[in-house]
Amino acid sequence: MIPRMELYIDTANIDEIREAADLGVLDGVTTNPSLIAREGVDFHSQMAEICEIVSGPVSAEVVSIDHDGMISEADALLKIASNIVIKLPCTVDGLKACKTLSDRGVKVNMTLCFQPLQAMMVAKAGAFLVSPFLGRIDDIGGDGMELIQQIRTIYDNYGYTTKILSASIRHPLHLVQCALVGSDVATVPFKVISQMMKHPLTDSGLAAFLADWNK
Numbered sequence: 001m002i003p004r005m006e007l008y009i010d011t012a013n014i015d016e017i018r019e020a021a022d023l024g025v026l027d028g029v030t031t032n033p034s035l036i037a038r039e040g041v042d043f044h045s046q047m048a049e050i051c052e053i054v055s056g057p058v059s060a061e062v063v064s065i066d067h068d069g070m071i072s073e074a075d076a077l078l079k080i081a082s083n084i085v086i087k088l089p090c091t092v093d094g095l096k097a098c099k100t101l102s103d104r105g106v107k108v109n110m111t112l113c114f115q116p117l118q119a120m121m122v123a124k125a126g127a128f129l130v131s132p133f134l135g136r137i138d139d140i141g142g143d144g145m146e147l148i149q150q151i152r153t154i155y156d157n158y159g160y161t162t163k164i165l166s167a168s169i170r171h172p173l174h175l176v177q178c179a180l181v182g183s184d185v186a187t188v189p190f191k192v193i194s195q196m197m198k199h200p201l202t203d204s205g206l207a208a209f210l211a212d213w214n215k
């Protein structure tokens with residue numbers, strides 16, 4: 001089967017998730033502690049509500065920085081819904097926790113990935129997803145897309161099955177580039193999802209068609 005690029009929304013806002021889900025092409029959701037804090041809500045109940053709206057993978061991130069703390073937080077999060085994916089940072093403890101959870105069959109999303117060796121290590125540990133942050137690399141004058149391309153090549157060279165989830169996407173061109181280099185998934189803020197079906201020539205062309213029709 002030819003793989004398709006999956007589209008996730010990167011938000012913890014219920015209205016945005018509902019509106020994106022209504023498009024009929026939303027495959028999953030990613031959240032992070034900053035996005036949850038922005039909503040000012042209880043973490044677990046917000047995740048439960050999100051999982052009721054979207055049946056695909058919903059990433060919930062731990063805030064512990066040690067292996068044992070990550071595992072106990074993950075165990076509590078996994079009770080929320082069957083589509084919860086545990087999001088862990090690309091640190092040494094995160095890698096160990098990824099291995100522990102993946103060996104148990106838990107889906108893990110390894111976040112804050114900024115270099116290709118992090119992506120290779122988490123793939124070896126069995127991660128379901130790896131999240132390279134391309135916008136934040138661009139922000140400091142780097143080339144975020146180069147990282148996505150490097151990870152794609154490494155994973156293809158060795159047949160790693162971890163999916164590349166391009167994150168920190170800032171504009172539609174990032175999405176086009178992700179699709180061109182073969183990112184498996186892109187997680188996108190609501191603002192960018194709203195731009196995906198927009199073009200001024202579509203609007204003006206449609207207006208002209210309708211004006212001619214009505215003459």
Ligand code: G3P
Nearest residue numbers: 010032135136167168169
């Ligand atoms: O959720 C992770 C990532 O997408 C964050 O994006 O815009 O805060 O760099 P940003």
